Amino acid sequence: MNGHPQLEARGVTVRFGGLTAVDGVSAAFAAGELVGIIGPNGAGKTTFFNALSGVVAPTAGDLYAHGRRLTGAGPHRYAAQGIARTFQTPRVFGELSVAANIDFGLQFAGRHRKSSWLLKDEDSILHLIGLSAQARLPAAAVTPSQQRLLEIGMALATRPRLLLLDEVAAGLTEAEVDSMAQLIRRLRDELDLTVIWIEHAVTTLLRYVERVIVLHQGRKIADGTPAEVVRNAEVVEAYLGDEVAA
Amino acid sequence: MVPVSFAVLMATGIAVHRLTFRRLAATSPNVDVFEARGLMVAFGLMFLVQNFAQLVWGADLRGYDYLTDPVQVAGSQFAANKLLLLGLSLAFSVVLIVSLRMTLLGKGVRALMQSPTGAQLVGIDTRRLHPLMFGVGLGLSGVAGCLLSMTYTITPSMGEPYTVTALIVITLGGFGSMGGALAGGLALGVIEAVGMHFTNPSLKSLLSYAVFIGVLLWKPNGLFARR
Amino acid sequence: MNPWRESRVRRLGQRLAQGLLDRTHLGRDLLVLFALTGWALAVPHYGSDFVVSMALTCLMYVALATSWALFCGTTRYLSLATAAFFGIGAYTSALFIDSLGWWPVIAAGAGVAALVAVVMGSAVLHLRGTYFAVLTFGMTELIRHAVTYWEKQVTGTVGRVLTVVPERDTIYLTVLALAVLAVAVSIVVRRTRFGLGLMGIGADEQRAQTLGVNTRLAKIGGFALTAAFAGAVGAAMSVRWTYIDPATVFSPFIGFQTVLIALIGGIATLWGPLIAAVVFSLLAETLRLQAPQAYLMTLGLLLILCVLYLPGGLASLRWSTFGQWREDTRAWWRELRRDKRRDEARENAT
Numbered sequence: 089m090n091g092h093p094q095l096e097a098r099g100v101t102v103r104f105g106g107l108t109a110v111d112g113v114s115a116a117f118a119a120g121e122l123v124g125i126i127g128p129n130g131a132g133k134t135t136f137f138n139a140l141s142g143v144v145a146p147t148a149g150d151l152y153a154h155g156r157r158l159t160g161a162g163p164h165r166y167a168a169q170g171i172a173r174t175f176q177t178p179r180v181f182g183e184l185s186v187a188a189n190i191d192f193g194l195q196f197a198g199r200h201r202k203s204s205w206l207l208k209d210e211d212s213i214l215h216l217i218g219l220s221a222q223a224r225l226p227a228a229a230v231t232p233s234q235q236r237l238l239e240i241g242m243a244l245a246t247r248p249r250l251l252l253l254d255e256v257a258a259g260l261t262e263a264e265v266d267s268m269a270q271l272i273r274r275l276r277d278e279l280d281l282t283v284i285w286i287e288h289a290v291t292t293l294l295r296y297v298e299r300v301i302v303l304h305q306g307r308k309i310a311d312g313t314p315a316e317v318v319r320n321a322e323v324v325e326a327y328l329g330d331e332v333a334a
Numbered sequence: 335m336v337p338v339s340f341a342v343l344m345a346t347g348i349a350v351h352r353l354t355f356r357r358l359a360a361t362s363p364n365v366d367v368f369e370a371r372g373l374m375v376a377f378g379l380m381f382l383v384q385n386f387a388q389l390v391w392g393a394d395l396r397g398y399d400y401l402t403d404p405v406q407v408a409g410s411q412f413a414a415n416k417l418l419l420l421g422l423s424l425a426f427s428v429v430l431i432v433s434l435r436m437t438l439l440g441k442g443v444r445a446l447m448q449s450p451t452g453a454q455l456v457g458i459d460t461r462r463l464h465p466l467m468f469g470v471g472l473g474l475s476g477v478a479g480c481l482l483s484m485t486y487t488i489t490p491s492m493g494e495p496y497t498v499t500a501l502i503v504i505t506l507g508g509f510g511s512m513g514g515a516l517a518g519g520l521a522l523g524v525i526e527a528v529g530m531h532f533t534n535p536s537l538k539s540l541l542s543y544a545v546f547i548g549v550l551l552w553k554p555n556g557l558f559a560r561r
Numbered sequence: 562m563n564p565w566r567e568s569r570v571r572r573l574g575q576r577l578a579q580g581l582l583d584r585t586h587l588g589r590d591l592l593v594l595f596a597l598t599g600w601a602l603a604v605p606h607y608g609s610d611f612v613v614s615m616a617l618t619c620l621m622y623v624a625l626a627t628s629w630a631l632f633c634g635t636t637r638y639l640s641l642a643t644a645a646f647f648g649i650g651a652y653t654s655a656l657f658i659d660s661l662g663w664w665p666v667i668a669a670g671a672g673v674a675a676l677v678a679v680v681m682g683s684a685v686l687h688l689r690g691t692y693f694a695v696l697t698f699g700m701t702e703l704i705r706h707a708v709t710y711w712e713k714q715v716t717g718t719v720g721r722v723l724t725v726v727p728e729r730d731t732i733y734l735t736v737l738a739l740a741v742l743a744v745a746v747s748i749v750v751r752r753t754r755f756g757l758g759l760m761g762i763g764a765d766e767q768r769a770q771t772l773g774v775n776t777r778l779a780k781i782g783g784f785a786l787t788a789a790f791a792g793a794v795g796a797a798m799s800v801r802w803t804y805i806d807p808a809t810v811f812s813p814f815i816g817f818q819t820v821l822i823a824l825i826g827g828i829a830t831l832w833g834p835l836i837a838a839v840v841f842s843l844l845a846e847t848l849r850l851q852a853p854q855a856y857l858m859t860l861g862l863l864l865i866l867c868v869l870y871l872p873g874g875l876a877s878l879r880w881s882t883f884g885q886w887r888e889d890t891r892a893w894w895r896e897l898r899r900d901k902r903r904d905e906a907r908e909n910a911t
Contacts, residue, residue, distance in 0.1 A: 162775070163767070163770035164776070181768075184764075192769075193772045196772050196773030197772055357869050367637075372691075373639070373694055374639075374864060381864070386858060389855070540710065544703075
C-alpha cells in the first residue's frame with residue numbers, strides 16, 4: 089500500500105513480573121510473506137503473537153501496522169486493521185454451530201473490510217477450509233483437528249491481511265501436517281495474505297516457508313531463509329540439533 | 335474462647351466444603367464459572383446462616399465487657415481489649431504468612447493456588463488439602479468474629495461490612511499475595527481511622543470505598559500484584 | 562449486477578430467510594408475550610387490591626430479572642448493583658415528580674441510572690467475575706451511604722414523602738409496560754449483532770476481542786441498558802410506597818432477589834426469569850410477612866441447591882435431569898465408600 093511494512097515490531101519487550109518472556113524483538117513483515125517462527129518451548133513465541141495481535145500490551149517497544157502505531161490498542165483494533173490470529177488450543181464457541189462460529193468474525197471485524205470473493209460469506213469460508221459438511225454441527229462436537237481448521241476459518245472470517253497461526257499442526261500425523269502446510273500456502277497465494285506461522289514440526293515448516301525467525305529465551309537469534317537458518321550455529325545449538333541441517 | 339471458635343468454624347468449613355464446593359469443582363467447566371457459582375453459593379450460605387442466627391438468637395444488639403480497662407502505652411491510653419485484638423490478629427497473620435512460606439504444608443497450599451492439576455501431579459493430596467484450607471480460612475474468620483465481639487456490638491449481620499472490606503483488602507493487596515493483603519488491611523484501617531478523625535465518622539464506609547476505587551483506577555491489579 | 566453486489570443481495574436474502582425460519586421461535590415468543598400481557602391487563606379490572614398489589618410486585622421483578630439476565634446472563638458478569646439503580650430511579654422520582662410529569666420522570670429515572678452505570682461500568686467492567694460482583698455490591702453500598710449522608714447533613718431529612726401520586730392503575734400499567742418492554746427488548750437483542758457480541762463475551766471474551774468485538778463498549782452498553790430498566794422501575798415503584806428512604810430503596814435485598822430469580826429461572830434463557838419471578842412473588846407475599854427469617858433461609862437454601870444441582874435454572878429442567886441426579890448421587894456414594902476403603906488400606910499398610 090504505502091511504503092511501510094504490513095506489520096512491524098520494534099524492540100518489543102513483554103515482562104510478566106520478574107519474567108521477561110519477550111526481550112527486545114524487532115521484525116518487519118511485508119505483504120505476501122510466508123514466515124515461520126520456531127524455537128524451543130518457553131522461547132516466547134506465543135507471547136510474541138499475543139503482542140502482535142494486541143492481546144498483551146508490550147512492556148516496552150512499539151508495534152506498527154502500515155506505519156500506524158498500534159501499541160497498547162485493544163485486540164479489536166488490531167483485528168480491525170486486518171491482523172487475525174489463531175490460538176494454540178482451539179478456542180471455538182462450543183455451543184454455536186460451526187457455521188455460526190465462522191459467521192461471528194464476519195459480523196464484527198470482517199464486517200467493514202473488503203475481501204476477495206473467496207471470503208464473501210460463511211459458506212465460501214467453510215468450503216475453503218474444507219468443513220462444509222460439518223456446517224450445522226455444534227462446534228464442540230467436531231474432532232480436534234476439525235476444530236483446528238475451524239480456528240483458522242474463524243480467523244479468516246475477519247477478512248485479514250495478515251494471519252498469525254499458532255502451532256496449527258500440533259498433534260497431527262505427518263500426512264496431516266503436510267496437508268495443513270499446503271492449505272496455508274494456498275491461503276497465502278489465493279487470498280494474498282501475509283502468514284506468520286509458529287510451529288514445532290520444523291522439517292515440514294522449513295519446506296514451505298520463505299523466511300524463518302528463531303526465538304530463544306525471548307530474544308531473536310536468527311532471521312533469514314531456511315537454508316541460512318539451519319546452518320546458523322546458535323540455532324543448531326539451541327534448538328535444531330545436527331539432523332535438520334543434513 | 336479463641337481456640338474454641340477456631341475449632342468450631344474450621345469443622346464447619348470442612349463440612350461446607352465437602353457438601354458444596356467439592357461438587358462445584360467437579361461440575362464446573364472452567365475456573366470462571368466455578369468462581370461465579372462459588373460466589374452464588376457463598377451468598378446463599380450468607381442468607382442461610384444470617385437468618386438462622388436471627389431466628390435462633392433474635393435480631394437485638396448484644397455485647398459484653400471484657401478487659402475494658404485502659405492501658406498506658408507510649409503516652410496514650412488504649413483499651414486493653416483493643417490491644418489484645420491488635421496483638422492477636424497480627425500474631426495470627428504472621429503465623430499464617432510464615433507457615434505458608436516455610437512449612438511443607440504451606441508450600442503445598444501455594445502450589446495448589448497456582449495450579450490445582452500440577453499440585454495433584456506432584457503428589458499433593460488436593461482432596462484433603464482443599465477442604466483443610468477452606469476450613470482454616472473459615473476458622474480464622476471465626477477468630478476474627480470472636481475478637482471483634484470484645485469491642486463491638488454483636489448482631490447477626492455484623493459480618494456484612496467486613497465482607498466487602500475483606501475483598502477490598504484482597505484486591506488492594508494484589509491477588510494471591512498474603513503480605514500484600516496484610517499491608518493493605520493495615521493501611522485501610524489507618525486510612526479509615528485517620529479519615530474518621532478529620533472528617534465525619536459517618537463517612538467511614540464512604541472513605542474506604544473511595545480509596546478502593548481510587549486505587550483500582552490507578553493500579554488495576556492491586557498495589558502489590560505479583561502477576 | 563456485478564458479482565460482488567449480487568452475492569451481497571443473496572446473503573441478505575439468506576439472512577432474511579433464516580430470520581423467518583427463526584420465526585417459529587420468534588412467533589412463539591411474541592405470541593406468549595401477547596397472551597401474558599393480555600392476562601396482566603385484565604387484573605386491575607377483576608382483582609382485589611391485594612391481588613393487584615401482588616401482581617405489581619411480580620411485574621416489578623419480571624422487569625428487573627429479565628433486564629438483568631439480558632446483560633448478566635449472556636456475558637456472565639454478575640452484577641449486584643440492581644438496588645443502586647433502583648434507588649437512583651426512586652430518588653429521581655421523589656425529587657422531580659412535582660416539576661416533571663409522570664412519564665418524563667420515569668424516563669429521567671432510567672436516564673440518570675444509565676449515566677451512573679456508564680461511570681460505574683467504566684471503572685469496574687474490566688475485572689473478572691467475582692471481583693466485579695462484589696465491587697458492584699460495594700458500589701451499591703457506597704451510593705447508599707452517600708445518599709444517607711447527603712440527606713442527613715445537607716438536606717436534613719431522613720426519607721422523602723411523595724405528594725403527587727398517580728392512580729393505582731396508572732402505576733400498574735406503567736410497570737406492566739416496563740415488564741413487557743424488558744421481555745421485548747430481550748427478544749430483539751438476542752437477534753442482533755449486539756446480542757451476539759454479548760454472547761461472545763460470555764463464552765470467551767478474549768476470543769471475541771480478537772474477532773473484532775469492542776468488548777468495553779459492549780459491556781458498558783449492556784450494563785447501562787440493565788441500569789436504565791432498574792431505574793425506570795424504581796421511579797415507578799417509589800410512588801407506590803409514597804415514602805422512601807435510603808435503607809428501603811437501596812436495600813441490597815432487591816439486588817439479591819433479582820439475581821436469585823434470574824439464576825433459578827435460568828440465567829441465559831428468555832422465559833426462565835419470568836417464570837421464576839412469578840413463583841417467587843407468590844412465595845414472598847405468602848411467607849415473608851409470617852416468617853421473614855424462614856423465607857430468607859429458604860431463598861438461601863434454594864440458591865445453593867440451584868447452583869449446585871441445576872445451574873441452568875428451572876428453564877433447563879428436563880426429564881433427563883432427574884436421571885442425571887440419580888446417577889450423581891450414586892457416584893457420590895461410591896466415591897465416599899472408595900475414600901473410606903482407601904483410608905483403611907493406608908492405615909493397614911503403616
